[in-house]
Amino acid sequence: MKTSVERGREVRRKLLDAAADLIPERGWTAVSTRILAERAGVAPGLVHYHFPSLQALLNEAALDVIGRVVAETGPLLERAETLDDGLEGMLGALDAFTGSDPVSVLFTETYLAAARDEDLRRELTALVTRFRRELAGWLRARGQEAPEETASVLAAALDGMMLHRPLNPELTSAAVTPVLRRLLTRPGGDDHRAGG
Amino acid sequence: MKTSVERGREVRRKLLDAAADLIPERGWTAVSTRILAERAGVAPGLVHYHFPSLQALLNEAALDVIGRVVAETGPLLERAETLDDGLEGMLGALDAFTGSDPVSVLFTETYLAAARDEDLRRELTALVTRFRRELAGWLRARGQEAPEETASVLAAALDGMMLHRPLNPELTSAAVTPVLRRLLTRPGGDDHRAGG
DNA sequence: GATCGACTTGGTCACCCGTCCAAGTAATAG
DNA sequence: CTATTACTTGGACGGGTGACCAAGTCGATC
Numbered sequence: 001m002k003t004s005v006e007r008g009r010e011v012r013r014k015l016l017d018a019a020a021d022l023i024p025e026r027g028w029t030a031v032s033t034r035i036l037a038e039r040a041g042v043a044p045g046l047v048h049y050h051f052p053s054l055q056a057l058l059n060e061a062a063l064d065v066i067g068r069v070v071a072e073t074g075p076l077l078e079r080a081e082t083l084d085d086g087l088e089g090m091l092g093a094l095d096a097f098t099g100s101d102p103v104s105v106l107f108t109e110t111y112l113a114a115a116r117d118e119d120l121r122r123e124l125t126a127l128v129t130r131f132r133r134e135l136a137g138w139l140r141a142r143g144q145e146a147p148e149e150t151a152s153v154l155a156a157a158l159d160g161m162m163l164h165r166p167l168n169p170e171l172t173s174a175a176v177t178p179v180l181r182r183l184l185t186r187p188g189g190d191d192h193r194a195g196g
Numbered sequence: 197m198k199t200s201v202e203r204g205r206e207v208r209r210k211l212l213d214a215a216a217d218l219i220p221e222r223g224w225t226a227v228s229t230r231i232l233a234e235r236a237g238v239a240p241g242l243v244h245y246h247f248p249s250l251q252a253l254l255n256e257a258a259l260d261v262i263g264r265v266v267a268e269t270g271p272l273l274e275r276a277e278t279l280d281d282g283l284e285g286m287l288g289a290l291d292a293f294t295g296s297d298p299v300s301v302l303f304t305e306t307y308l309a310a311a312r313d314e315d316l317r318r319e320l321t322a323l324v325t326r327f328r329r330e331l332a333g334w335l336r337a338r339g340q341e342a343p344e345e346t347a348s349v350l351a352a353a354l355d356g357m358m359l360h361r362p363l364n365p366e367l368t369s370a371a372v373t374p375v376l377r378r379l380l381t382r383p384g385g386d387d388h389r390a391g392g
Numbered sequence: 393g394a395t396c397g398a399c400t401t402g403g404t405c406a407c408c409c410g411t412c413c414a415a416g417t418a419a420t421a422g
Numbered sequence: 423c424t425a426t427t428a429c430t431t432g433g434a435c436g437g438g439t440g441a442c443c444a445a446g447t448c449g450a451t452c
Contacts, residue, residue, distance in 0.1 A: 003449060008399055027308065029226040033440060043401055048441060050399095100311055111359050112223065112304055115296055125363045132364065146375060152360070152367050153353065153375045160356020163307050164348070167321045168328065171348050179342060179349045182379050199419060204429055229410060239431055244411060246429095 012050045014040040019061035024105035028113045031058060059120045062110040063127065065103065070131045077138045083184040086138065091173035091180070094158060099165025108163060131155060145185040154183065208246045210236040215257035220301035224309045227254060255316045258306040259323065261299060266327045273334045279380040282334065287369035287376070290354060295361025304359060327351060341381040350379065 018040035022031045033054055037044040051057040076093060080086035097104045114121040136151035144150055157180065165171050214236035218227045229250055233240040247253040272289060276282035293300045310317040332347035340346055353376065361367050 003398090005398065005449090011399085027223070027225040027312065029223040032438075034438080045401065045403085045442085046399085054440065105308065105311060108304060108308055108359070111363070112301065112308070115301060115362060116223065121362070128360070128363045148366070149371050149375045152364055153357075153372055156356035156360040156364075156367065157349065157353040158356065159359050160352035160354065161349075163304070163355050163359065164324070164352040166311060166317070167307070167324045168348055168352075170344070171352065175345050176349055179345045179379065182381070183375065185378065199428090201419090201428065207429085228408075230408080241411095241413085241431060241433085242429085250410065 008050070011040070011042055011046055014042060015047060015050060015057060016061040016064060019058055020065050020106060021102060023058060023062060023109050024102040028058060028109045055117065058113070059117065059123070062106060062113070062120075063123055065106055066110060066124070066127055069103065069107075070127050073131060074134050077134065081142075083139070083142050083144060083186065084181060086142075087180060087184060088173075088177060090158070091177050094161065095173045097162055097165075099162045099171075104162040104165075107159065111159075128155070139184075143186070150183060154180070204246070207236070207238055207242055210238060211243060211246060211253060212257045212260060215254055216261050216302060217298060219254060219258060219305050220298040224254060224305045251313060254309070255313065255319070258302060258309070259316075259319055261302055262306060262320070262323055265299065265303075266323050269327060270330050273330065277338075279335070279338050279340060279382065280377060282338075283376060283380060284369075284373060286354070287373050290357065291369045293358055293361075295358045295367075300358040300361075303355065307355075324351070335380075339382070346379060350376070 015036060018036050019031060022036060022039060026035075031054070033047045034044050036054075036057070037047055047054065047057065051060070073090070073093075076089055077086050080089050110120070110124060114124045132148075132151050132155050135155060136147045139150055140147035161171055161176065211232060214232050215227065218232060218235060222231070227250070229243045230240050232250075232253070233243055243250065243253065247256070269286070269289075272285055273282050276285050295301075306316070306320060310320045328344075328347050328351050331351060332343045335346055336343035357367055357372065
């Protein structure tokens with residue numbers, strides 16, 4: 001038999017998981033305490049026992065998922081030796097997301113919610129910045145020109161692709177890789193145009 | 197004195213304008229008939245007189261705004277002779293949008309709402325496709341390699357930039373233009389690698 | 393066995409929701 | 423002047439909302 005504290009943690013976890021499902025499904029502002037509790041298989045009153053507010057629960061659930069995705073990308077990059085390999089790896093991993101899947105939609109919902117919640121914005125900015133820094137560092141280490149700016153554009157382009165995919169079926173990694181490859185400047189290529 | 201039909205049209209217009217304000221402000225699913233009517237300075241019952249449902253009103257309002265932005269971009273492109281000029285023009289125009297302004301947020305809100313409303317998705321896809329086709333045609337006419345794919349990536353990257361801007365202040369057109377320029381292949385450049 | 397404290401239950405509070413509609417106003421057509 | 427038409431008003435309908443809480447459960451500790 002479990003201790004009540006253990007069951008409490010489990011309930012908390014179930015609520016966060018239910019939120020990660022429901023935010024993409026219904027939209028951030030359309031997730032209610034009752035629906036959340038029902039989906040988690042839990043009494044309605046528990047939401048406000050384990051979390052100070054519905055907003056706080058949604059923020060934590062979204063940042064959890066995004067944080068996990070960001071944490072997975074670092075190792076994926078490090079495994080790639082060349083810029084081309086890294087780009088292909090990232091875009092290949094992105095093929096798991098159709099733009100309509102829960103994770104893609106959760107990302108976008110969170111970006112929007114961050115415009116209306118200062119706490120969320122601050123923490124989301126931290127996560128996105130970390131991702132961008134990792135990407136920039138990886139680019140720099142492999143001789144990429146203007147690594148920070150390239151990382152910013154690349155990060156934005158990846159999220160933009162997720163946004164456009166449901167409206168543009170041609171936006172596959174196969175179609176996109178050759179185009180995005182042009183963003184990368186190889187060390188042995190056209191790298192010396194002094195200054196800029 | 198105005199005829200009642202004229203006043204009716206005016207009310208319809210006011211409701212659409214109010215919706216275009218409120219969708220970014222509160223989030224798509226958090227716009228209610230009563231708040232809408234209040235913002236428009238109009239009685240609540242008028243919403244369902246002029247529109248079959250709240251959803252239909254929101255769809256029309258969003259597509260109006262997006263359609264107008266898309267319609268403005270064509271002429272902007274045509275004015276530019278070279279790929280570089282066109283890119284700079286587009287990115288410069290994008291500087292009017294901070295990513296937190298109503299139009300930027302409305303775009304993203306609409307992409308998300310389209311995932312949950314088939315009618316909206318169909319019409320939004322038509323608009324986005326039109327934009328992409330115009331961009332691709334313009335690119336092809338100026339000797340760009342793989343114009344369709346480049347247009348797809350460029351369109352996605354632009355929306356992605358709007359999504360990321362509030363979280364990444366360095367994402368200015370000045371920082372981004374030199375990077376995105378690498379996407380463009382000049383006619384006199386490395387253009388003949390037959391087939392591909 | 394008694395006490396404590398974490399967790400849970402089920403419900404209450406005041407309020408907002410989309411939709412619909414009977415009754416009213418007022419410009420126009422006959 | 424009457425009938426028609428288009429538009430407007432204010433409220434009613436059933437139902438969902440976030441937050442809160444008194445009472446209850448139950449393992450852990452003394």
